[in-house]
Amino acid sequence: MSKRAQSKYKIDRRLGVNLWGRSKSPVNRREYGPGQHGQRRKKPSDFGLQLMAKQKLKGYYANIGERQFRRLYAEAVRRKGDTGENLIQLLERRLDAVVYRMKFVPTPFAARQFINHGHVTVNGRRVNIPSYQVKDNDVIEVRNRSKQMAMVLEATASGERDIPDYLEVDNGSLKGRFLRAPNLADVPYPVQMEPNLVIEFYSR
Numbered sequence: 001m002s003k004r005a006q007s008k009y010k011i012d013r014r015l016g017v018n019l020w021g022r023s024k025s026p027v028n029r030r031e032y033g034p035g036q037h038g039q040r041r042k043k044p045s046d047f048g049l050q051l052m053a054k055q056k057l058k059g060y061y062a063n064i065g066e067r068q069f070r071r072l073y074a075e076a077v078r079r080k081g082d083t084g085e086n087l088i089q090l091l092e093r094r095l096d097a098v099v100y101r102m103k104f105v106p107t108p109f110a111a112r113q114f115i116n117h118g119h120v121t122v123n124g125r126r127v128n129i130p131s132y133q134v135k136d137n138d139v140i141e142v143r144n145r146s147k148q149m150a151m152v153l154e155a156t157a158s159g160e161r162d163i164p165d166y167l168e169v170d171n172g173s174l175k176g177r178f179l180r181a182p183n184l185a186d187v188p189y190p191v192q193m194e195p196n197l198v199i200e201f202y203s204r
Contacts, residue, residue: 050204053197060189061091062108068131073202084195089181092166095122095140096130102169102176104142106155119146134178142174164188 044052058064064072076086091097096111099120105111112130114120120127121141122134134140142152156171163169166186169176184195 047201047204050197050201053194054201056191057087057091057193057195057198060108060193061094061097062112062130070202073198076199083199085183087195087198088184088187088193090133092182092187093133093135093178094130095120095127095132095134098134098140098167098176098178101164101167102140103155103158103161103163103171104152104174104176106151106158106160110151110155114146114151119143119149136178136180138178140176140178147174162188 054069058066058069072090073087076083076090079086092101096108096115099105099115100108100111104120105114115130115132116128118126118128119142121143122132123139124141126143146152152174156174164182164186166178166180166182167176168179184193187193
């Protein structure tokens with residue numbers, strides 16, 4: 001697992017948005033950026049807007065590394081159809097994103113660690129790679145020995161998020177099915193994501 005030099009709430013402060021829609025986010029109290037000059041506002045350039053869009057999307061998925069994110073972009077370009085929609089679909093097919101969406105864990109960061117520690121199976125086989133690409137109709141389940149973990153029980157009972165309709169989840173057995181790849185409009189982002197600006201950033 002890659003090391004994170006900054007906490008998730010520092011990402012919120014730097015970007016100036018409540019990226020995961022959590023009640024504990026410091027942006028709920030202070031909407032300006034961190035540091036001595038955080039309250040200064042200037043109109044961003046086109047490059048600045050594109051960079052911000054990329055940082056938001058990367059940050060949302062547990063702050064994916066640049067090399068890995070660029071590989072996803074390259075794959076999105078290679079596929080037929082709208083490149084921005086392809087990128088969102090590839091991100092939402094990541095196993096850590098699916099585990100988070102199914103409300104088995106409270107945050108994307110927790111999902112990455114949960115998978116790394118071997119708590120999740122896909123179609124009955126243990127998978128410990130957070131970036132694993134889930135296919136349509138794959139069955140994702142929390143392993144029996146992990147179902148009583150406090151973090152799991154807290155996440156499944158939380159009313160903070162809803163499960164999107166491209167997933168089918170049985171909270172009782174902590175098992176779910178990935179039905180289909182979503183479009184951008186289907187994904188319940190708490191903030192506006194602009195994959196078109198991300199594509200512009202990389203295609204400069």
